[in-house]
Amino acid sequence: MQILPSLFQLGYLPIICAQRSLFSSPSPKAQGSTKLLRLDDCSLLTPTFDDLASALSSNQTLTELNLNNNELGDSGVEKLCKGLMNSSCKLEKLWLQNCNPELGTCCRESPFCDRAKPSLTDPHTGDNRLGTSGAKVLCEGLLDPNCQLQKLHLDYCELSARNAEDLSSVLHTKTSLIELNLSNNKLGDAAVKQLCGGLLDSNCKMQSLQLENCRITAGSCGDLGTVLSTKPSLRELCIGENKIGDAGAALLCQGVLNPNCKVEKLWLWECDFSAASCKDLANVIRTKESLKEMSLIGNDLKDEGMEHLCEGLKDPKAAIQSLWLRECGLTKACCKSVASVLSKNNSLKELQIGGNNLQDEGVAQICEGLMDPSCTLESIWLGNSELTSACCDKLATIIATSQCLTELEVSNNELKDKGVRKLCEAVRNPNCRLQQLILYDIFWSTKIDDELKALEESKPGFKAIF
Template sequence: MSLWVGGDLPSASCMDLASVLSSNQSLTELDLGANNLGDAGVKLLRAGLTHANCKLQKLGFEECDLTDTCCGDLADVLRTNQSLTELKLGGNKLGDDGVKLLCEGLKQNCKLQSLNLEECGVTDAGCGDLTAILRTSQSLTELDLSGNKLGYAGMRLLCEGLTHLNCKLERLRLCDCGLSAACCGDLSSVLCTSQTLTYLDLRRNKLEYSGMQQLCEGLKHPNCKLQRLGLEDCGVTAAGCGDLAAVLRASQSLAELDLRGNDSLGDAGVQLLCEGLKQPNCRLERLRLCNCGLSAACCGDLSSVLCTSQTLTYLDLRRNKLEFSGMRQLCEGLKHPNCKLQRLRVDFGHPTPEMEAELDAVKKIKPGLNIKI
């Protein structure tokens, strides 16, 4: 049973909710996001959340006007509640002091698998406490630190935990964390070492070409298990695509690559990427190239990929100026009997009769193909 409580729930109502939590054993998910509960509300909920009858598995406190003051109560919940596996605290001003208190609870027989600390004011100091958790937790598999200015010092500390043999983390989000190329050597070491990390989101960090080079060294390593990589708006250039192409040739695990918003990538970058995508060893299934400064000039290469790839099923080319000549080349690839694509997202503006005729021809040959214009 799931319960979402929207609107302006006063903290006083949390006493009633605590009573529900201590008596209703079928309630497994509670979302209190965007209510001004404050620390007082969490204090009132604590009695229900730590009750032996509470079977809650997922708890959401996003944007609830919380501070570090409530983190002692939340730590008690983490220590006591043996059913809670997901905790969302994004958009609250917990700071490093709050994270320190939370980590005390995470160390104590805690069963939490997923922790969201997006935009919680965490800095490099908080990363030291989180690193200790990564080294010891046998349950934590997902961590979201997006929107916290961790910087080089914070990332270096986190990577010490991520490279530890006991670390079980599978999914890590570091979107908009103030990271630069200087962090990529440590991240590359994580990719070479971790036997569990399969998803890494680095969106909106300025990694630039030197950072990409270092990351790609880790991605090419035979021990790398990464399946999904987010590089949206990371300053990836055409030169960086040469390194990514080498990854596509070598990696036996990478299935999804997000390069949206890298407008310096351009046709030259896609042409390099396509060299990797056409290789029989390439395992990529999903590729996002939205808003990458592409034109019709790269569509011949993309069409060749569509004819040869045995794994690519999703391609996003929105917000690029491909025009009719580019679309016509893409359609040739889409009609090819070897094409495995299932979904294409693309912008052509208002379709002309000629465009519609081309698309109709594709749909007749590939009725299962979903083309979203």
């Protein structure tokens, strides 16, 4: 590994790919212009980091370094920080996910907390054992007025409710911070309440907040709703895998409906919603023109809830572009309403509705909507929907004739050779605009393998993914 410094200093390595040869061939054009270095999953050893630190001190063009999934440990991180703290280092993005340092110790050396390293604005330190004490040290560094951190990723870092006060202080004072990921930490409602206090500060310019699987309930949703209604900078809220229930949904929707709310993305998967929540969610869909993406995956909405959502989607003011409804307890009974949406809604571009018991009959009805000349859908996911080859005639017609559909996913269905062959024949149609056909976990013969490969070769711009 003694080759590291010289290669860095000479400006080789345009991109280093994970799990491949560490170094690409030198190119005269690449010399002095290295921007991205990927060493993720490379089984790096501690002695390597002396060389890496030296290289970072010499290369002024490197702006992004990925070291994910290497056993750095404390000593590796500390050596790395020596290079990062050199005034010649201009690194902006650093990926240290799952590197197993005891960050409670090495956070004291953390370069993105130090006043001498304002260039580093986007460190990814998730999936490390930061712990309560490590997070406290980290927050103390973040409060330095010279720290210009923009994104803070602390997911899977073993944080607790005791970290909320320090994190809230950061939110009160750090105007540069626009993205915060605290997902998969045991925070709870009391901690979220404290965080919301920081988010409401006029100094806070937060744009993206991720609190998925943080043990919060409906008790947090009033505070989160207040943040949504008073913080127009907040464009993305992800609180999936929290049992907030229908009561929580009502409070959140109340905040979203406030004219001050400009949220564009709501990730609400596995939030214990029922059909009752869909009335409020449908009202949001028909009213909030800023909203572009919503995930409701894993909520037991059933056909009744889907009917409510469809009413919202058919409203002329509905502006949502991407809607994820996988595993929501839907059946073929709601598919006629879905088809009606596809024929009337001109904003929806992506619909993920797989993982539901739609069956061939339901998909046939959805295809009627896809065939409507007014339909503008570009991507539909129908995987794991209890389909057989019987629905493939309809799907083939869509593939061959639709001028807008570019992605179709039908994974984990019993299509077999007969069904897949029909889809392939449709792709060969010169009018076909499909770019991706996703076919994971479908059993077919080796002949179909050959046909799919030949199809890719004969159809530029088309990709079969299986």
